[in-house]
Amino acid sequence: MIGSSVTIKNLNKWFDDFQVLKDINLKIKKGEFFSLLGPSGCGKTTLLRIIAGLESADSGDVLFDSESVLSMPPNRRPANTIFQNYALFPHLNVFENIAFSMRLKKMDENEIMEKVEKLLFLVKLEEHAYKKPNQLSGGQKQRVAIARALANEPKVLLLDEPVSALDAKLRQELLIELDNLHDQVGITFIYVTHDQAEALSISDHVAVMNEGRVVQYGTPYEIYESPADKFVATFIGETNLMKSKVEEVNNEFIKVTTPGIGEFVCYKDKEVNENAHILITLRPEKIKISKKPLKGENVFHGVIEEEIYMGYQTKYFVKLDEGYILKVYKQHINYLLDETILTWKDEIFVSWDPNDSYIVEVE
Structure with missing residues (x-):
């Protein structure tokens, strides 16, 4: 045929x-x-x-x-x-x-x-x-x-x-x-x-x-x-949406401030100017989570408000120090009991690569 x-x-x-x-x-x-x-x-x-x-x-x-x-x-x-x-x-x-x-x-x-x-x-x-x-x-x-x-x-x-x-x-x-x-x-x-x-x-x-x-x-x-x-x-998968204000514009990245999060760096996939108000998307599986302090950009401290164990992954809802509830998905690549198990009310650190956060709307 x-x-x-x-x-x-x-x-x-x-x-x-x-x-x-x-x-x-x-x-x-x-x-x-x-x-x-x-x-x-x-x-x-x-x-x-x-x-x-x-x-x-x-x-x-x-x-x-x-x-x-x-x-x-x-x-x-x-x-x-x-x-x-x-x-x-x-x-x-x-x-x-x-x-x-x-x-x-x-x-x-x-x-x-x-x-x-x-x-x-x-x-x-x-x-x-x-x-x-x-x-x-x-x-x-x-x-x-x-x-x-x-x-x-x-x-x-x-x-x-x-x-x-x-x-x-x-x-x-x-x-x-x-x-x-x-x-x-x-x-x-x-x-x-x-x-x-x-x-x-x-x-x-x-x-x-x-x-x-x-x-x-x-x-x-x-x-x-x-x-x-x-x-x-x-509609496609799950994400974190963050209303942000542009503070600084560089060639590939922008620095933004977001209520409930603070200041972080985002990929500049759309043309924006300083002081613009934008909406940023960040997929939960792109975020690292650990009890130990993490290195690199976009590192924040918070507390696990809720955890949902699903076998192949665990979904965490993390309340950052500034108040934003961040969805974080951790894939279980290794046998879970060999890992440090994160649970409810644990103090943790989260971080993500600036390349993994995108602008989806510019006001």
């Missing part, structure tokens, strides 16, 4: 007086795994439905390989959609669910048999070919839906929150299978999700949406490490 590139140009959509999509522009490369990520109501599913042909656009265009598809009905577009509720035929077994579209096209029976067997092998359901959907687990049903969609040999596979109905462990397993499947079939995947961990773990590129707009586009690394604004910083 060969994928298509997908280009969204100046796309707008209204429902009555409410504008759901606001001037969306995106370029999705041929054969990539692309995610539309955002909270409920941000417009991501509406955008997916317009790409599929299940909704109309009020203005703008959607192109597959430079050819506009807006005038094409859904059944003529080289795309198939996987829905959250699987949409399987309950009276047909797995084999017949996958073969359904091929039978509609009146394909040769031997060809149908060969193709379905290949798809069953691809989604690892050979042993379940003659079971009905009600005899399958949620993950197995989703794999049937994927195989049925691939039976049409689409150039673009559209996935609308396909694993949200599954439990956490099964979600992770199916995501890995989806990623492997994408590598095998080579077509373009456009994946809609509200779960930032899902999008970051499987995507080549991500478009973060909020209130009908694309607020940031980039690789998972770029989205997480360099959030474009306050919304992205808080």
Whole structure:
């Protein structure tokens, strides 16, 4: 199978007086795994439905390989959609669910048999070919839906929150299978999700949406490490947000003062002037924490107000001497009992590299 590139140009959509999509522009490369990520109501599913042909656009265009598809009905577009509720035929077994579209096209029976067997092998359901959907687990049903969609040999596979109905462990397993499947079939995947961990773990590129707009586009690394604004910083993972005033500007760094923290040095990723009021983001896992005094810049003293042990890491909420509550995540690289265990009410020191704190807003 060969994928298509997908280009969204100046796309707008209204429902009555409410504008759901606001001037969306995106370029999705041929054969990539692309995610539309955002909270409920941000417009991501509406955008997916317009790409599929299940909704109309009020203005703008959607192109597959430079050819506009807006005038094409859904059944003529080289795309198939996987829905959250699987949409399987309950009276047909797995084999017949996958073969359904091929039978509609009146394909040769031997060809149908060969193709379905290949798809069953691809989604690892050979042993379940003659079971009905009600005899399958949620993950197995989703794999049937994927195989049925691939039976049409689409150039673009559209996935609308396909694993949200599954439990956490099964979600992770199916995501890995989806990623492997994408590598095998080579077509373009456009994946809609509200779960930032899902999008970051499987995507080549991500478009973060909020209130009908694309607020940031980039690789998972770029989205997480360099959030474009306050919304992205808080929606993608967890962070410390610090309202600060610029005291001194140098070539690469700025010195700021922050209520509840004091003075520290931050990376200058945006142009700012002295006395400007800014918002800084600092990821909790970037911060060092120790009972012993730490060396370097941005070192502060505080007390652990709360600790949450999670096995692979512990989350600390540290009250600094000036009053700010700082979130600090410590990864447990070694056997925990071989480390100095930090606990509630311990006096500690925290520090972070200036390169790890970024400006997300300038007033």
